[in-house]
Amino acid sequence: MSKLLLKGGRVIDPVQGIDKTADVIIDGGLIESVDSDLDINGANVLDVSGCIVAPGFIDMHVHLREPGQEYKETIQTGTAAAAAGGFTGVACMPNTSPVNDHRAVTELIIERADEAGSVPVYPIGCVSVGQEGEALAEIGQLVEGGCVAVSDDGVAVATAELMRRALEYTRMFDIPVIEHCEDLSLTQNQKAPMNEGSVSTALGFKGHPAAAEDIIVARDLVLAELTGGSLHCAHISSAGALRMIRDAKGRGVNVTCEVTPHHFILTDEEVRTFDTNTKMNPPLRSKADVDAVIEALVDGTIDAIVTDHAPHHADEKALEFDLAPFGIVGLETAVPLACDRLLHRGHVTLQRLVELFSTNPARILRLGAGTLSEGTVANVTVLDLDRMATVDVSAFSSKSYNTPFDGWELKGWPVFTIVAGKVVWKATE
Amino acid sequence: MPETKDVETNMPGEAADLILPTHQQAASLKSKDLLSIEHLDASEINLILDTAHHFKEISERPIKKVPTLRGKSIINLFFEPSTRTRMSFEIAAKRLSADIQSISASTSSLVKGETFIDTARNIEAMYPDLLVVRHAFPGAAHMLAEICSAGVINAGDGAHEHPTQALLDALTIRDHKGNIENLRVVIFGDIAHSRVARSNIHCLLKLGANVVVAAPPTFMPCNIEELGVEAFDRLEPALEGADVIVALRIQLERGGKLSFPSLREYFNLFGLGRDRLALAKNDAIVMHPGPINRGVEISSEVADGPQSVILDQVSNGLAVRMAVLYLLAGIGPAKNVKTAA
Numbered sequence: 100m101s102k103l104l105l106k107g108g109r110v111i112d113p114v115q116g117i118d119k120t121a122d123v124i125i126d127g128g129l130i131e132s133v134d135s136d137l138d139i140n141g142a143n144v145l146d147v148s149g150c151i152v153a154p155g156f157i158d159m160h161v162h163l164r165e166p167g168q169e170y171k172e173t174i175q176t177g178t179a180a181a182a183a184g185g186f187t188g189v190a191c192m193p194n195t196s197p198v199n200d201h202r203a204v205t206e207l208i209i210e211r212a213d214e215a216g217s218v219p220v221y222p223i224g225c226v227s228v229g230q231e232g233e234a235l236a237e238i239g240q241l242v243e244g245g246c247v248a249v250s251d252d253g254v255a256v257a258t259a260e261l262m263r264r265a266l267e268y269t270r271m272f273d274i275p276v277i278e279h280c281e282d283l284s285l286t287q288n289q290k291a292p293m294n295e296g297s298v299s300t301a302l303g304f305k306g307h308p309a310a311a312e313d314i315i316v317a318r319d320l321v322l323a324e325l326t327g328g329s330l331h332c333a334h335i336s337s338a339g340a341l342r343m344i345r346d347a348k349g350r351g352v353n354v355t356c357e358v359t360p361h362h363f364i365l366t367d368e369e370v371r372t373f374d375t376n377t378k379m380n381p382p383l384r385s386k387a388d389v390d391a392v393i394e395a396l397v398d399g400t401i402d403a404i405v406t407d408h409a410p411h412h413a414d415e416k417a418l419e420f421d422l423a424p425f426g427i428v429g430l431e432t433a434v435p436l437a438c439d440r441l442l443h444r445g446h447v448t449l450q451r452l453v454e455l456f457s458t459n460p461a462r463i464l465r466l467g468a469g470t471l472s473e474g475t476v477a478n479v480t481v482l483d484l485d486r487m488a489t490v491d492v493s494a495f496s497s498k499s500y501n502t503p504f505d506g507w508e509l510k511g512w513p514v515f516t517i518v519a520g521k522v523v524w525k526a527t528e
Numbered sequence: 529m530p531e532t533k534d535v536e537t538n539m540p541g542e543a544a545d546l547i548l549p550t551h552q553q554a555a556s557l558k559s560k561d562l563l564s565i566e567h568l569d570a571s572e573i574n575l576i577l578d579t580a581h582h583f584k585e586i587s588e589r590p591i592k593k594v595p596t597l598r599g600k601s602i603i604n605l606f607f608e609p610s611t612r613t614r615m616s617f618e619i620a621a622k623r624l625s626a627d628i629q630s631i632s633a634s635t636s637s638l639v640k641g642e643t644f645i646d647t648a649r650n651i652e653a654m655y656p657d658l659l660v661v662r663h664a665f666p667g668a669a670h671m672l673a674e675i676c677s678a679g680v681i682n683a684g685d686g687a688h689e690h691p692t693q694a695l696l697d698a699l700t701i702r703d704h705k706g707n708i709e710n711l712r713v714v715i716f717g718d719i720a721h722s723r724v725a726r727s728n729i730h731c732l733l734k735l736g737a738n739v740v741v742a743a744p745p746t747f748m749p750c751n752i753e754e755l756g757v758e759a760f761d762r763l764e765p766a767l768e769g770a771d772v773i774v775a776l777r778i779q780l781e782r783g784g785k786l787s788f789p790s791l792r793e794y795f796n797l798f799g800l801g802r803d804r805l806a807l808a809k810n811d812a813i814v815m816h817p818g819p820i821n822r823g824v825e826i827s828s829e830v831a832d833g834p835q836s837v838i839l840d841q842v843s844n845g846l847a848v849r850m851a852v853l854y855l856l857a858g859i860g861p862a863k864n865v866k867t868a869a
Binding site for chain 1: 566643644645663664665666667668670671685686687688690723726749750751752754755
């Protein structure tokens with residue numbers, strides 16, 4: 100394999116404290132060096148002047164739907180969407196069919212990703228057998244098969260005792276337990292289709308109160324403190340949950356958390372259209388919650404931005420709001436949304452943006468990635484912060500196009516996605 | 529509008545001449561649909577009420593039929609059980625000579641797994657002029673209106689809105705009180721599950737009433753004050769000085785087992801009996817959208833008493849539905865045809 104030279108970009112690597120205009124030379128799929136004015140004879144040169152060169156972005160929360168729901172998405176189309184969104188790796192949730200509660204499913208996912216994937220896939224195994232919340236899955240086997248975390252995502256780990264055991268048991272493997280924070284008794288077993296607040300009152304929908312999220316966050320923070328286990332709270336959307344996580348971090352509790360772009364951009368006012376692409380779980384919350392999420396992105400309470408990429412077939416979303424499934428796709432919109440709404444509006448620095456998309460997800464999942472350090476696998480995301488483009492679902496690589504962001508004009512897009520030294524996606528002119 | 533020929537011709541214009549000079553009345557409805565009260569303005573509401581006022585007379589004739597909507601096709605799509613509203617729309621349509629067909633969920637293909645949208649598209653393909661829809665979920669009528677070129681009338685979508693109920697309530701209040709402005713209207717009971725409450729709140733506020741709601745906190749949706757009402761968690765203070773009292777049915781079928789301990793306790797705390805009624809003004813009227821649960825939200829003495837106008841509401845429902853059908857299907861400019869998404 101010949102060398103690849105990324106020439107003239109602004110290199111950002113929070114791990115090494117780098118923020119400078121420099122060249123990056125990649126050899127044999129690994130980062131060889133980052134330095135000024137490198138000129139390597141015979142290398143393929145990619146002119147990235149005017150662009151940002153960052154360690155590869157990792158989306159640590161996606162649903163690839165394979166095995167079992169290939170009509171919504173496959174590992175092939177999902178990872179193609181990831182590459183097209185600037186991601187060099189994705190961690191996929193286990194609520195497939197069958198669920199990933201068995202090493203054979205983990206291995207199938209990894210095999211399929213090796214065969215057909217544009218980017219590496221890091222499987223997340225189930226906490227409990229069948230995600231039924233009763234007995235621990237064979238987490239040791241799942242880890243040996245390649246799982247990087249466990250979660251019962253879709254629902255919360257059913258009981259405090261099971262969560263306690265999961266947090267204890269996973270300490271052996273040094274992997275996080277990723278929690279979907281929702282007390283089902285407060286959301287009418289997910290029959291409440293939207294946030295509880297003024298809008299649900301006006302529209303007559305059953306409400307999913309932020310308290311449903313906060314209660315599980317509170318429970319799990321107590322258990323993380325009790326056990327010393329590694330807790331990662333998925334898709335946090337409420338001000339109360341963030342307040343508790345901030346406090347717990349301050350006391351040294353082993354907790355991290357993530358947020359999706361829709362939870363730092365949209366409020367439950369969007370539901371007034373009855374558009375089922377505004378239905379997700381956790382639901383779009385109030386303006387005060389969105390403000391709290393942005394504050395937590397700024398102050399470091401939130402560690403990662405994820406998509407919760409949840410492809411659904413158009414027919415499934417074309418139902419009554421109460422009956423439509425939860426979730427939206429996000430892989431091909433997350434990075435431009437974050438650039439436009441967080442970076443360009445001055446909420447976060449470029450350094451912080453890279454931490455949220457790369458450094459921290461890699462650290463939380465212990466991937467040994469998220470940096471451009473010499474000798475690491477050359478996964479690189481190149482951004483053009485000045486690029487203006489319009490979200491166009493008809494151009495998506497994903498099989499599904501359930502998003503409320505279609506038609507949004509955004510500034511700041513990925514232009515190259517590089518995995519192990521190979522350009523797996525580049526923007527069209 | 530006593531003459532049949534007038535009903536057939538330019539009725540809205542003539543109706544305007546007969547109405548109180550102060551209130552604003554629109555020349556026509558702005559939308560092809562009646563989906564909510566929230567999106568109507570006061571002049572549109574007045575247009576419907578004034579039109580309804582003149583239609584009442586038709587039902588008092590020996591021959592209760594005018595040819596106004598002859599040749600118009602109306603379909604009642606009832607995806608949730610209903611007797612009164614469905615029948616009211618049927619009779620209203622027939623008195624205007626429209627053809628009306630009612631389809632209920634149990635006789636539709638929904639039970640065979642067809643989606644709501646597919647059902648709607650199939651019905652649309654038979655060229656109806658108006659669809660009247662009742663559905664268990666909020667937004668269903670909006671969905672239908674987006675995909676159908678026919679006008680859509682929301683006959684109740686979950687706990688969201690029930691516009692014709694609010695209109696018939698407003699007409700009843702106007703009949704008895706002359707004017708709605710500055711009246712104290714109390715709506716009490718299961719506010720959380722009530723589409724009637726939401727439509728009534730919007731309608732009465734737009735017409736200038738002071739609206740008060742009262743419910744146990746477990747039946748009160750959050751931030752209800754943001755709709756512009758005053759909220760109480762006991763009935764007594766709400767009733768003081770009331771001109772109009774609207775009792776709501778406890779909707780046991782919509783769940784809420786944890787919302788109150790027993791029907792007996794509910795009646796003890798929130799039932800409208802004679803003693804509580806005495807807290808309101810002497811000439812206060814008592815309303816209920818029906819069906820009533822005697823001895824739960826209202827005592828029989830009050831429901832059947834001199835202040836009750838519950839049966840007037842039912843009669844006015846007919847007139848209001850005739851007016852709405854007339855205004856949406858009768859005449860007017862070409863429909864704003866939307867293509868399927």
